[in-house]
Amino acid sequence: xxxxxxxxxxxxxxxxxxxxxxxxxxxxxxxxxxxxxxxxxxxxxxxxxxxxxxxxxxxxxxxxxxxxxxxxxxxxxxxxxxxxxxxxxxxxxxxxxxxxxxxxxxxxxxxxxxxxxxxxxxxxxxxxxxxxxxxxxxxxxxxxxxxxxxxxxxxxxxxxxxxxxxxxxxxxxxxxxxxxxxxxxxxxxxxxxxxxxxxxxxxxxxxxxxxxxxxxxxxxxxxxxxxxxxxxxxxxxxxxxxxxxxxxxx
Amino acid sequence: xxxxxxxxxxxxxxxxxxxxxxxxxxxxxxxxxxxxxxxxxxxxxxxxxxxxxxxxxxxxxxxxxxxxxxxxxxxxxxxxxxxxxxxxxxxxxxxxxxxxxxxxxxxxxxxxxxxxxxxxxxxxxxxxxxxxxxxxxxxxxxxxxxxxxxxxxxxxxxxxxxxxxxxxxxxxxxxxxxxxxxxxxxxxxxxxxxxxxxxxxxxxxxxxxxxxxxxxxxxxxxxxxxxxxxxxxxxxxxxxxxxxxxxxxx
DNA sequence: AAGTGGTCTAGACCACTCA
DNA sequence: GAGTGGTCTAGACCACTTA
Numbered sequence: 281x282x283x284x285x286x287x288x289x290x291x292x293x294x295x296x297x298x299x300x301x302x303x304x305x306x307x308x309x310x311x312x313x314x315x316x317x318x319x320x321x322x323x324x325x326x327x328x329x330x331x332x333x334x335x336x337x338x339x340x341x342x343x344x345x346x347x348x349x350x351x352x353x354x355x356x357x358x359x360x361x362x363x364x365x366x367x368x369x370x371x372x373x374x375x376x377x378x379x380x381x382x383x384x385x386x387x388x389x390x391x392x393x394x395x396x397x398x399x400x401x402x403x404x405x406x407x408x409x410x411x412x413x414x415x416x417x418x419x420x421x422x423x424x425x426x427x428x429x430x431x432x433x434x435x436x437x438x439x440x441x442x443x444x445x446x447x448x449x450x451x452x453x454x455x456x457x458x459x460x461x462x463x464x465x466x467x468x469x470x471x472x473x474x475x476x477x478x479x480x481x482x483x484x485x486x487x488x489x490x491x492x493x494x495x496x497x498x499x500x501x502x503x504x505x506x507x508x509x510x511x512x513x514x515x516x517x518x519x520x521x522x523x524x525x526x527x528x529x530x
Numbered sequence: 531x532x533x534x535x536x537x538x539x540x541x542x543x544x545x546x547x548x549x550x551x552x553x554x555x556x557x558x559x560x561x562x563x564x565x566x567x568x569x570x571x572x573x574x575x576x577x578x579x580x581x582x583x584x585x586x587x588x589x590x591x592x593x594x595x596x597x598x599x600x601x602x603x604x605x606x607x608x609x610x611x612x613x614x615x616x617x618x619x620x621x622x623x624x625x626x627x628x629x630x631x632x633x634x635x636x637x638x639x640x641x642x643x644x645x646x647x648x649x650x651x652x653x654x655x656x657x658x659x660x661x662x663x664x665x666x667x668x669x670x671x672x673x674x675x676x677x678x679x680x681x682x683x684x685x686x687x688x689x690x691x692x693x694x695x696x697x698x699x700x701x702x703x704x705x706x707x708x709x710x711x712x713x714x715x716x717x718x719x720x721x722x723x724x725x726x727x728x729x730x731x732x733x734x735x736x737x738x739x740x741x742x743x744x745x746x747x748x749x750x751x752x753x754x755x756x757x758x759x760x761x762x763x764x765x766x767x768x769x770x771x772x773x774x775x776x777x778x779x780x
Numbered sequence: 781a782a783g784t785g786g787t788c789t790a791g792a793c794c795a796c797t798c799a
Numbered sequence: 800g801a802g803t804g805g806t807c808t809a810g811a812c813c814a815c816t817t818a
Contacts, residue, residue: 336804349797
């Protein structure tokens, strides 16, 4: 094929990917729509199979498309859950503010599975925060609409919660925080550290993540009013499923 | 049915990638170390070139490795900046003529480039928040240690800041927030929405991101004490360069 | 000059989905 | 059964880095 001399000469697979991306972002191709497959791209652009795959891989790694074996490659949908960090200063109280991203704020039910409660040694970084390695550890996975969206691991100083309901799989109404309050250890102050990165294979598996989906990692420590750490919680979130919201005053 | 990507026999490229990943995470291969290249993998495992590339692509897309043309594939380093959410925007920080960024960099030198200040129509979502499309828009790029780490676009309601220093490239000591305070529009409340996703090509280019690096997107709106929106700021952060921190009370 | 990663071709066999 | 994506081979030419 004759090529016109272009100063910014992008490789073929990039040009094809750019074209498909534009069609997705413009709304011409919508959530769940089928993209041109490998065979279609090979025919349309007179390219080899590997090149067509490379073009589609770009979009898959950007999280814009999802491949389905034996079926096709489809535009990916994004319907996040809104997670409120500091809800205390709800913006509805002081302004007619509106959210920039649409999110399903309706009470979609969370289900919890894979609950594991064990007594073990906390990793060094966590032990440094809690003041010692002896800990009760609660691991669980949260799902919404049958889809896993979050992995969470909580660490509690062993001597503080030993023999309490915090060490039981079912913590009853109000959850662990209510049980901590029963012990006179009500959390009063929180600090959260937020990162984003690509998932490890184990996280990809447990969260059922398609390619090109980063995870948000939140490390949150809860302190009592006197300032003693009572919980350290490490959460791994499907980034396509969440929008985090924080409200605060100057 | 739900796809479970757990075949009994992992493909060759996955096994090779898993082995290399283990060597990285165990610390055997450290920041900046060179990984076995395509030729080495072809020889070691008796595989074709494309298969070796596929194995390396896994690690590159996970953000664990960075390819360098004509040189090799290297283990990637991660040295983040700590960005304080609620604490860093306290009135004391900018009331004394210090820029917000000072609190973030902890002495590391930073530069601002690509400053652009224009009057234009805000996108629909932003116009909805600010109460109208007429806006002054400030775009800039922040770098630390010579490396771009953040893109930011701020929107100000045009009628509020018209003719003020907010519309100038250089806003003087204390930055735009101090100038807003001069106008009697001191920000009192903030709301931040945080997402993570893979970058668009433009973001990849402007931030100089290697493959496998997500971006953190923060959409922050600032309100005056009466509750009027005075700024909407959309930030795109290199996720490998940042840790966000939020502190709040129960 | 040798080695490296970037791009591309032209095939092949497989497991899976869907009509 | 036809079509799809997943994996893999065996080549090729290129631009770039390094010594």
